[in-house]
Amino acid sequence: MTEDSPDVIRDALGICPICFVRVPSCLIEKNNQVFLKKVCPQHGPSDLLLSSAPLYYRNLDRMYFSVMDEDKEMGDVELYVTGRCNMRCSICYMSCNSDKNALIGEPSLAEIEQFIRHCKQQMIIIGGGEPTCREDLPEIIRLIRSLGKSVMMNTNGVRLAEMDYVLLLKKAGLQRVNIQFDGFSEEAEVQLRGANYLSEKFKAISNMNAAGMSVGLNMCLVPGLNNRSFGKVLDFIACHPHIVSVNFLTIAKLGAAAAYPDRDYLMPDQAADMFLDELGDKFSRENLFLFQKLHLAMKSFFRQRYCFYSVIYVGVRTKQGYAPLDAFLNFKHLDFWLTLYERFYKKSRILSKAAFILGVLSLFCSRRSWKIAGELLWLSIAYVARSGAYFRPTSFFYINFSTSCDPNKIDYRVSRNCHNEMAFACHVGDALEHHGRSGHVFIRREKVKQQGRAGALE
Numbered sequence: 092m093t094e095d096s097p098d099v100i101r102d103a104l105g106i107c108p109i110c111f112v113r114v115p116s117c118l119i120e121k122n123n124q125v126f127l128k129k130v131c132p133q134h135g136p137s138d139l140l141l142s143s144a145p146l147y148y149r150n151l152d153r154m155y156f157s158v159m160d161e162d163k164e165m166g167d168v169e170l171y172v173t174g175r176c177n178m179r180c181s182i183c184y185m186s187c188n189s190d191k192n193a194l195i196g197e198p199s200l201a202e203i204e205q206f207i208r209h210c211k212q213q214m215i216i217i218g219g220g221e222p223t224c225r226e227d228l229p230e231i232i233r234l235i236r237s238l239g240k241s242v243m244m245n246t247n248g249v250r251l252a253e254m255d256y257v258l259l260l261k262k263a264g265l266q267r268v269n270i271q272f273d274g275f276s277e278e279a280e281v282q283l284r285g286a287n288y289l290s291e292k293f294k295a296i297s298n299m300n301a302a303g304m305s306v307g308l309n310m311c312l313v314p315g316l317n318n319r320s321f322g323k324v325l326d327f328i329a330c331h332p333h334i335v336s337v338n339f340l341t342i343a344k345l346g347a348a349a350a351y352p353d354r355d356y357l358m359p360d361q362a363a364d365m366f367l368d369e370l371g372d373k374f375s376r377e378n379l380f381l382f383q384k385l386h387l388a389m390k391s392f393f394r395q396r397y398c399f400y401s402v403i404y405v406g407v408r409t410k411q412g413y414a415p416l417d418a419f420l421n422f423k424h425l426d427f428w429l430t431l432y433e434r435f436y437k438k439s440r441i442l443s444k445a446a447f448i449l450g451v452l453s454l455f456c457s458r459r460s461w462k463i464a465g466e467l468l469w470l471s472i473a474y475v476a477r478s479g480a481y482f483r484p485t486s487f488f489y490i491n492f493s494t495s496c497d498p499n500k501i502d503y504r505v506s507r508n509c510h511n512e513m514a515f516a517c518h519v520g521d522a523l524e525h526h527g528r529s530g531h532v533f534i535r536r537e538k539v540k541q542q543g544r545a546g547a548l549e
Protein backbone atom coordinates (compact mmCIF):
# COMPACT_ATOMS: atom_id res chain seq x y z
CA MET A 92 0.00 0.00 0.00
CA THR A 93 1.32 3.43 -0.87
CA GLU A 94 0.33 6.91 0.16
CA ASP A 95 -1.55 7.35 -3.12
CA SER A 96 -3.66 4.23 -2.85
CA PRO A 97 -5.39 4.19 0.48
CA ASP A 98 -6.73 0.84 1.55
CA VAL A 99 -10.52 0.76 2.10
CA ILE A 100 -11.45 -1.07 5.33
CA ARG A 101 -15.24 -0.91 5.17
CA ASP A 102 -18.19 1.25 4.18
CA ALA A 103 -19.41 3.76 6.73
CA LEU A 104 -22.40 6.05 7.08
CA GLY A 105 -21.30 9.55 8.01
CA ILE A 106 -22.71 13.01 7.46
CA CYS A 107 -21.14 16.11 5.94
CA PRO A 108 -20.12 18.28 8.93
CA ILE A 109 -21.28 21.37 7.04
CA CYS A 110 -24.68 20.49 5.57
CA PHE A 111 -25.49 17.42 7.78
CA VAL A 112 -26.56 15.37 4.77
CA ARG A 113 -25.65 11.67 4.79
CA VAL A 114 -22.80 11.30 2.31
CA PRO A 115 -20.74 8.45 0.81
CA SER A 116 -18.28 7.44 3.54
CA CYS A 117 -15.76 4.73 4.29
CA LEU A 118 -12.96 3.78 6.64
CA ILE A 119 -9.56 3.91 5.02
CA GLU A 120 -6.01 3.12 6.05
CA LYS A 121 -3.49 5.67 4.86
CA ASN A 122 0.08 6.33 6.03
CA ASN A 123 -0.33 3.85 8.88
CA GLN A 124 -3.42 5.59 10.25
CA VAL A 125 -7.15 4.93 10.03
CA PHE A 126 -9.52 7.67 8.85
CA LEU A 127 -13.26 8.09 8.42
CA LYS A 128 -13.43 9.52 4.92
CA LYS A 129 -16.49 11.39 3.71
CA VAL A 130 -17.19 13.10 0.42
CA CYS A 131 -20.02 15.62 0.23
CA PRO A 132 -21.02 16.42 -3.38
CA GLN A 133 -21.47 20.06 -2.33
CA HIS A 134 -18.76 20.64 0.30
CA GLY A 135 -16.06 18.22 -0.77
CA PRO A 136 -14.08 15.63 1.21
CA SER A 137 -13.40 15.52 4.95
CA ASP A 138 -11.16 13.04 6.79
CA LEU A 139 -11.38 12.27 10.50
CA LEU A 140 -8.44 10.51 12.17
CA LEU A 141 -9.78 7.48 14.05
CA SER A 142 -6.61 5.67 15.08
CA SER A 143 -2.85 5.49 14.72
CA ALA A 144 -2.82 1.76 15.45
CA PRO A 145 -4.30 0.38 12.20
CA LEU A 146 -3.53 -3.29 12.83
CA TYR A 147 -5.41 -3.32 16.15
CA TYR A 148 -8.14 -0.99 14.91
CA ARG A 149 -8.90 -3.15 11.87
CA ASN A 150 -8.98 -6.29 13.97
CA LEU A 151 -11.41 -4.78 16.50
CA ASP A 152 -13.54 -3.14 13.82
CA ARG A 153 -13.97 -6.48 12.06
CA MET A 154 -14.84 -8.18 15.33
CA TYR A 155 -17.26 -5.41 16.29
CA PHE A 156 -19.31 -5.83 13.14
CA SER A 157 -19.23 -9.61 13.49
CA VAL A 158 -20.51 -9.82 17.06
CA MET A 159 -22.45 -6.54 17.52
CA ASP A 160 -24.41 -6.77 14.32
CA GLU A 161 -27.86 -6.67 15.81
CA ASP A 162 -29.63 -4.31 18.17
CA LYS A 163 -28.82 -5.61 21.60
CA GLU A 164 -30.35 -4.64 24.93
CA MET A 165 -29.10 -1.72 26.96
CA GLY A 166 -28.92 -1.81 30.75
CA ASP A 167 -28.77 1.94 31.50
CA VAL A 168 -30.72 5.05 30.71
CA GLU A 169 -29.65 8.62 31.44
CA LEU A 170 -32.56 10.63 32.78
CA TYR A 171 -32.13 14.37 32.21
CA VAL A 172 -34.05 16.03 35.04
CA THR A 173 -33.24 19.66 34.26
CA GLY A 174 -31.61 21.94 31.71
CA ARG A 175 -30.52 24.39 34.40
CA CYS A 176 -26.90 24.55 35.57
CA ASN A 177 -24.95 26.46 38.23
CA MET A 178 -21.79 26.54 36.11
CA ARG A 179 -20.89 28.09 32.77
CA CYS A 180 -18.63 25.54 31.05
CA SER A 181 -16.98 26.37 27.75
CA ILE A 182 -17.19 22.69 26.74
CA CYS A 183 -20.87 22.11 27.57
CA TYR A 184 -22.33 19.97 24.79
CA MET A 185 -25.84 20.61 26.11
CA SER A 186 -25.40 24.41 25.87
CA CYS A 187 -26.50 24.76 29.48
CA ASN A 188 -24.38 27.90 29.58
CA SER A 189 -26.79 29.53 27.18
CA ASP A 190 -30.05 31.02 28.42
CA LYS A 191 -31.79 29.61 25.38
CA ASN A 192 -31.58 25.95 26.27
CA ALA A 193 -34.75 24.89 24.49
CA LEU A 194 -34.09 21.16 24.55
CA ILE A 195 -34.36 20.07 28.15
CA GLY A 196 -37.43 20.70 30.26
CA GLU A 197 -38.12 19.68 33.85
CA PRO A 198 -40.32 16.62 34.20
CA SER A 199 -42.51 16.54 37.30
CA LEU A 200 -42.26 13.77 39.91
CA ALA A 201 -45.45 12.22 38.52
CA GLU A 202 -43.95 12.21 35.00
CA ILE A 203 -40.75 10.63 36.28
CA GLU A 204 -42.76 7.95 38.11
CA GLN A 205 -44.76 7.20 34.97
CA PHE A 206 -41.53 6.89 32.98
CA ILE A 207 -39.70 4.67 35.48
CA ARG A 208 -42.68 2.31 35.80
CA HIS A 209 -42.43 1.56 32.07
CA CYS A 210 -38.64 1.64 31.88
CA LYS A 211 -36.90 -1.62 30.93
CA GLN A 212 -33.45 -0.50 32.03
CA GLN A 213 -32.18 -1.43 35.48
CA MET A 214 -29.70 1.40 35.97
CA ILE A 215 -30.92 4.99 36.00
CA ILE A 216 -28.30 7.71 35.62
CA ILE A 217 -29.62 11.11 36.69
CA GLY A 218 -28.19 13.87 34.53
CA GLY A 219 -28.92 17.27 33.03
CA GLY A 220 -28.07 20.26 33.22
CA GLU A 221 -26.92 20.00 36.78
CA PRO A 222 -29.30 17.71 38.69
CA THR A 223 -28.53 19.38 42.04
CA CYS A 224 -30.24 22.53 40.71
CA ARG A 225 -33.52 20.73 41.38
CA GLU A 226 -34.65 21.20 44.95
CA ASP A 227 -36.69 17.99 44.80
CA LEU A 228 -33.66 15.85 43.83
CA PRO A 229 -33.87 13.73 47.04
CA GLU A 230 -37.54 12.95 46.22
CA ILE A 231 -36.58 11.97 42.66
CA ILE A 232 -33.90 9.59 43.95
CA ARG A 233 -36.26 8.11 46.58
CA LEU A 234 -38.91 7.56 43.92
CA ILE A 235 -36.53 5.77 41.52
CA ARG A 236 -35.18 3.52 44.29
CA SER A 237 -38.70 2.72 45.52
CA LEU A 238 -39.44 1.33 42.04
CA GLY A 239 -36.52 -1.11 42.38
CA LYS A 240 -33.92 0.56 40.15
CA SER A 241 -30.21 1.25 40.71
CA VAL A 242 -29.44 4.97 40.68
CA MET A 243 -26.36 7.08 40.09
CA MET A 244 -25.90 10.72 39.17
CA ASN A 245 -23.68 12.82 36.90
CA THR A 246 -22.82 16.10 38.62
CA ASN A 247 -20.28 18.89 38.58
CA GLY A 248 -19.87 18.14 42.30
CA VAL A 249 -20.08 21.72 43.55
CA ARG A 250 -23.08 21.16 45.83
CA LEU A 251 -21.54 17.95 47.16
CA ALA A 252 -18.98 20.11 48.96
CA GLU A 253 -21.74 20.42 51.61
CA MET A 254 -21.67 17.30 53.79
CA ASP A 255 -25.30 17.69 54.93
CA TYR A 256 -26.41 17.65 51.31
CA VAL A 257 -24.37 14.50 50.57
CA LEU A 258 -25.98 12.76 53.55
CA LEU A 259 -29.42 13.87 52.37
CA LEU A 260 -28.85 12.30 48.94
CA LYS A 261 -27.40 9.15 50.48
CA LYS A 262 -30.41 8.78 52.76
CA ALA A 263 -32.67 9.19 49.73
CA GLY A 264 -30.91 6.17 48.19
CA LEU A 265 -28.29 7.58 45.81
CA GLN A 266 -25.68 4.86 45.22
CA ARG A 267 -22.92 6.57 43.31
CA VAL A 268 -21.96 9.87 41.70
CA ASN A 269 -19.79 10.72 38.71
CA ILE A 270 -18.06 14.02 39.40
CA GLN A 271 -16.52 16.32 36.81
CA PHE A 272 -12.85 16.38 37.58
CA ASP A 273 -10.51 17.88 35.00
CA GLY A 274 -7.19 17.33 36.74
CA PHE A 275 -5.28 19.41 39.23
CA SER A 276 -4.62 22.60 37.32
CA GLU A 277 -6.33 25.86 38.10
CA GLU A 278 -5.81 26.96 34.49
CA ALA A 279 -7.82 23.98 33.16
CA GLU A 280 -10.61 24.66 35.67
CA VAL A 281 -10.93 28.27 34.60
CA GLN A 282 -10.80 27.52 30.89
CA LEU A 283 -13.20 24.57 30.98
CA ARG A 284 -15.51 25.50 33.85
CA GLY A 285 -15.40 29.29 33.88
CA ALA A 286 -13.93 29.52 37.41
CA ASN A 287 -11.70 27.53 39.79
CA TYR A 288 -13.84 24.91 41.55
CA LEU A 289 -10.94 22.67 42.63
CA SER A 290 -11.44 23.08 46.37
CA GLU A 291 -15.18 22.29 46.07
CA LYS A 292 -14.40 19.20 44.00
CA PHE A 293 -11.79 17.84 46.43
CA LYS A 294 -14.20 18.49 49.28
CA ALA A 295 -16.96 16.68 47.38
CA ILE A 296 -14.69 13.67 46.78
CA SER A 297 -13.70 13.49 50.44
CA ASN A 298 -17.34 13.95 51.55
CA MET A 299 -18.34 10.99 49.40
CA ASN A 300 -15.68 8.91 51.13
CA ALA A 301 -16.87 10.02 54.57
CA ALA A 302 -20.44 9.13 53.59
CA GLY A 303 -19.33 5.68 52.38
CA MET A 304 -20.35 6.29 48.76
CA SER A 305 -18.45 5.47 45.59
CA VAL A 306 -17.33 8.03 43.03
CA GLY A 307 -16.46 8.02 39.34
CA LEU A 308 -14.39 10.84 37.84
CA ASN A 309 -15.31 12.35 34.49
CA MET A 310 -12.28 14.14 33.13
CA CYS A 311 -12.68 16.33 30.08
CA LEU A 312 -9.54 16.08 28.00
CA VAL A 313 -8.28 19.05 25.98
CA PRO A 314 -4.89 18.66 24.26
CA GLY A 315 -2.26 21.07 25.49
CA LEU A 316 -4.33 21.90 28.56
CA ASN A 317 -4.63 18.82 30.76
CA ASN A 318 -3.38 15.84 28.75
CA ARG A 319 -0.17 15.44 30.76
CA SER A 320 -1.68 14.45 34.09
CA PHE A 321 -2.78 10.84 33.54
CA GLY A 322 -0.18 9.53 36.00
CA LYS A 323 -1.16 12.03 38.67
CA VAL A 324 -4.86 11.20 38.24
CA LEU A 325 -4.19 7.45 38.51
CA ASP A 326 -1.98 7.94 41.60
CA PHE A 327 -4.82 9.93 43.16
CA ILE A 328 -7.33 7.17 42.39
CA ALA A 329 -5.00 4.46 43.68
CA CYS A 330 -4.95 5.98 47.16
CA HIS A 331 -8.70 6.73 47.22
CA PRO A 332 -10.40 3.32 47.14
CA HIS A 333 -13.90 4.85 46.93
CA ILE A 334 -13.03 6.19 43.45
CA VAL A 335 -14.13 3.35 41.20
CA SER A 336 -13.59 4.76 37.72
CA VAL A 337 -12.15 7.52 35.61
CA ASN A 338 -13.60 8.43 32.25
CA PHE A 339 -11.32 10.52 30.03
CA LEU A 340 -13.82 12.26 27.77
CA THR A 341 -12.67 14.03 24.66
CA ILE A 342 -14.66 17.08 23.66
CA ALA A 343 -17.14 17.04 20.78
CA LYS A 344 -18.19 19.70 18.31
CA LEU A 345 -21.55 20.23 19.97
CA GLY A 346 -23.29 23.05 21.82
CA ALA A 347 -20.89 25.52 23.43
CA ALA A 348 -17.87 23.28 22.71
CA ALA A 349 -18.35 23.85 18.97
CA ALA A 350 -16.22 27.00 19.40
CA TYR A 351 -13.05 24.90 19.97
CA PRO A 352 -10.63 24.32 17.07
CA ASP A 353 -11.12 21.07 15.11
CA ARG A 354 -7.77 19.64 16.30
CA ASP A 355 -9.18 19.39 19.86
CA TYR A 356 -11.97 16.94 18.95
CA LEU A 357 -10.06 13.73 19.56
CA MET A 358 -11.26 10.19 19.07
CA PRO A 359 -10.85 7.79 22.05
CA ASP A 360 -7.88 6.04 20.41
CA GLN A 361 -5.98 9.34 20.28
CA ALA A 362 -6.70 9.93 23.96
CA ALA A 363 -5.42 6.40 24.66
CA ASP A 364 -2.25 7.24 22.68
CA MET A 365 -1.63 10.26 24.91
CA PHE A 366 -2.18 8.06 27.96
CA LEU A 367 0.31 5.50 26.63
CA ASP A 368 2.83 8.25 25.82
CA GLU A 369 2.89 9.09 29.49
CA LEU A 370 2.34 5.70 31.11
CA GLY A 371 3.86 3.37 28.51
CA ASP A 372 6.08 1.79 31.17
CA LYS A 373 2.98 0.33 32.84
CA PHE A 374 0.37 -0.02 30.10
CA SER A 375 0.81 -1.40 26.60
CA ARG A 376 -1.13 -0.84 23.37
CA GLU A 377 -1.26 -4.58 22.76
CA ASN A 378 -2.85 -5.35 26.12
CA LEU A 379 -5.28 -2.47 25.66
CA PHE A 380 -6.24 -4.01 22.33
CA LEU A 381 -6.62 -7.51 23.81
CA PHE A 382 -8.81 -6.19 26.61
CA GLN A 383 -11.08 -4.38 24.10
CA LYS A 384 -11.48 -7.68 22.35
CA LEU A 385 -12.38 -9.42 25.62
CA HIS A 386 -14.78 -6.66 26.64
CA LEU A 387 -16.52 -6.68 23.25
CA ALA A 388 -16.86 -10.45 23.41
CA MET A 389 -18.26 -10.20 26.94
CA LYS A 390 -20.81 -7.56 25.95
CA SER A 391 -21.90 -9.56 22.96
CA PHE A 392 -21.93 -12.84 24.94
CA PHE A 393 -24.39 -11.30 27.41
CA ARG A 394 -26.33 -9.65 24.60
CA GLN A 395 -25.66 -6.05 25.64
CA ARG A 396 -24.90 -3.06 23.44
CA TYR A 397 -21.60 -1.25 23.53
CA CYS A 398 -20.34 1.68 21.49
CA PHE A 399 -17.20 1.20 19.43
CA TYR A 400 -16.17 4.79 20.19
CA SER A 401 -15.02 3.79 23.65
CA VAL A 402 -11.81 2.25 24.97
CA ILE A 403 -11.88 0.65 28.40
CA TYR A 404 -9.25 -0.81 30.70
CA VAL A 405 -8.90 -1.84 34.34
CA GLY A 406 -6.35 -0.83 36.98
CA VAL A 407 -5.71 -2.83 40.15
CA ARG A 408 -4.77 -1.22 43.48
CA THR A 409 -1.62 -2.73 44.96
CA LYS A 410 0.59 -2.10 48.00
CA GLN A 411 2.89 -0.03 45.78
CA GLY A 412 0.10 1.99 44.18
CA TYR A 413 -1.55 0.38 41.17
CA ALA A 414 -0.86 -2.00 38.31
CA PRO A 415 -2.61 -2.78 35.02
CA LEU A 416 -4.94 -5.79 34.97
CA ASP A 417 -2.48 -7.65 32.71
CA ALA A 418 0.01 -7.74 35.60
CA PHE A 419 -2.33 -10.29 37.22
CA LEU A 420 -4.01 -12.07 34.32
CA ASN A 421 -2.55 -14.05 31.45
CA PHE A 422 -3.47 -12.34 28.15
CA LYS A 423 -1.32 -14.64 25.99
CA HIS A 424 -4.09 -16.88 24.66
CA LEU A 425 -6.89 -14.30 24.50
CA ASP A 426 -6.46 -13.41 20.83
CA PHE A 427 -6.65 -17.06 19.79
CA TRP A 428 -9.87 -17.86 21.70
CA LEU A 429 -11.62 -14.57 20.98
CA THR A 430 -10.88 -14.83 17.25
CA LEU A 431 -12.53 -18.26 17.39
CA TYR A 432 -15.47 -16.72 19.28
CA GLU A 433 -15.83 -14.19 16.46
CA ARG A 434 -15.57 -16.84 13.74
CA PHE A 435 -18.15 -19.15 15.30
CA TYR A 436 -20.49 -16.35 16.38
CA LYS A 437 -22.89 -16.63 13.46
CA LYS A 438 -22.25 -20.29 12.68
CA SER A 439 -22.55 -22.09 15.97
CA ARG A 440 -23.69 -20.62 19.26
CA ILE A 441 -22.37 -23.62 21.21
CA LEU A 442 -18.87 -23.40 19.72
CA SER A 443 -18.73 -19.62 20.08
CA LYS A 444 -19.80 -19.84 23.73
CA ALA A 445 -17.20 -22.53 24.36
CA ALA A 446 -14.47 -20.38 22.79
CA PHE A 447 -15.45 -17.41 24.97
CA ILE A 448 -15.44 -19.50 28.15
CA LEU A 449 -12.06 -21.05 27.29
CA GLY A 450 -10.70 -17.55 26.57
CA VAL A 451 -11.85 -16.37 30.00
CA LEU A 452 -10.37 -19.46 31.70
CA SER A 453 -7.05 -18.89 29.92
CA LEU A 454 -6.77 -15.55 31.75
CA PHE A 455 -6.30 -17.46 34.99
CA CYS A 456 -3.31 -19.50 33.81
CA SER A 457 -1.13 -17.41 36.07
CA ARG A 458 -0.36 -17.77 39.76
CA ARG A 459 -0.92 -14.07 40.41
CA SER A 460 -4.44 -14.26 38.96
CA TRP A 461 -5.72 -16.15 41.99
CA LYS A 462 -5.12 -13.10 44.17
CA ILE A 463 -7.88 -11.24 42.35
CA ALA A 464 -9.99 -14.06 40.86
CA GLY A 465 -12.84 -14.02 43.39
CA GLU A 466 -13.26 -10.26 43.46
CA LEU A 467 -12.97 -10.00 39.68
CA LEU A 468 -15.63 -12.64 39.09
CA TRP A 469 -17.98 -10.97 41.53
CA LEU A 470 -17.43 -7.54 39.94
CA SER A 471 -17.94 -8.91 36.42
CA ILE A 472 -21.31 -10.39 37.40
CA ALA A 473 -22.41 -7.08 38.99
CA TYR A 474 -21.18 -5.21 35.88
CA VAL A 475 -23.18 -7.36 33.51
CA ALA A 476 -26.30 -7.34 35.73
CA ARG A 477 -26.06 -3.51 36.15
CA SER A 478 -27.01 -4.04 39.80
CA GLY A 479 -26.20 -1.65 42.66
CA ALA A 480 -23.48 -4.09 43.78
CA TYR A 481 -21.47 -2.84 40.80
CA PHE A 482 -20.99 0.47 42.67
CA ARG A 483 -19.21 -1.08 45.64
CA PRO A 484 -15.54 -0.12 45.95
CA THR A 485 -13.16 -2.96 45.10
CA SER A 486 -9.45 -3.35 44.34
CA PHE A 487 -10.24 -2.40 40.75
CA PHE A 488 -10.90 0.84 38.95
CA TYR A 489 -12.01 1.37 35.38
CA ILE A 490 -10.05 3.56 32.99
CA ASN A 491 -12.17 4.70 30.11
CA PHE A 492 -11.60 6.83 27.02
CA SER A 493 -14.73 7.95 25.25
CA THR A 494 -16.37 10.71 23.29
CA SER A 495 -19.76 11.92 22.13
CA CYS A 496 -20.79 11.69 18.51
CA ASP A 497 -20.73 15.03 16.73
CA PRO A 498 -21.21 15.94 13.05
CA ASN A 499 -17.55 15.07 12.35
CA LYS A 500 -17.42 11.84 14.33
CA ILE A 501 -20.75 10.15 13.73
CA ASP A 502 -20.81 6.93 11.74
CA TYR A 503 -24.38 5.63 11.87
CA ARG A 504 -23.09 2.08 11.49
CA VAL A 505 -21.33 2.50 14.84
CA SER A 506 -23.88 4.69 16.62
CA ARG A 507 -26.74 2.22 16.23
CA ASN A 508 -24.98 0.38 19.07
CA CYS A 509 -24.51 3.54 21.17
CA HIS A 510 -24.75 2.51 24.82
CA ASN A 511 -25.98 5.88 26.08
CA GLU A 512 -29.75 5.98 26.06
CA MET A 513 -31.30 9.35 26.86
CA ALA A 514 -34.66 10.35 28.26
CA PHE A 515 -35.79 13.91 28.82
CA ALA A 516 -38.76 16.24 28.67
CA CYS A 517 -38.60 18.57 25.71
CA HIS A 518 -40.13 21.62 27.35
CA VAL A 519 -41.13 22.62 30.84
CA GLY A 520 -44.15 20.57 31.85
CA ASP A 521 -43.94 18.12 28.96
CA ALA A 522 -43.92 14.42 29.72
CA LEU A 523 -40.62 12.61 30.03
CA GLU A 524 -39.85 10.57 26.95
CA HIS A 525 -37.28 8.13 25.77
CA HIS A 526 -35.33 9.83 22.99
CA GLY A 527 -32.95 7.02 22.09
CA ARG A 528 -29.23 7.02 21.58
CA SER A 529 -27.36 10.11 22.67
CA GLY A 530 -25.25 10.35 19.49
CA HIS A 531 -28.37 10.62 17.36
CA VAL A 532 -30.02 13.08 19.76
CA PHE A 533 -26.99 15.40 19.66
CA ILE A 534 -26.82 15.33 15.88
CA ARG A 535 -30.56 16.04 15.55
CA ARG A 536 -30.13 18.96 17.91
CA GLU A 537 -27.20 20.45 15.99
CA LYS A 538 -29.22 20.06 12.80
CA VAL A 539 -32.19 21.91 14.28
CA LYS A 540 -29.87 24.71 15.43
CA GLN A 541 -28.30 24.90 11.97
CA GLN A 542 -31.65 24.94 10.16
CA GLY A 543 -32.84 27.61 12.60
CA ARG A 544 -29.87 29.74 11.57
CA ALA A 545 -30.49 29.07 7.89
CA GLY A 546 -34.17 29.92 8.41
CA ALA A 547 -33.21 33.20 10.04
CA LEU A 548 -30.98 34.07 7.10
CA GLU A 549 -33.68 33.52 4.53
Ligand SMILES: [Zn+2]
Pocket residue numbers: 107108109110111112131132133134135
Ligand atom coordinates in the same frame (compact mmCIF):
# COMPACT_ATOMS: atom_id res chain seq x y z
ZN1 LIG B 1 -22.10 19.07 2.67
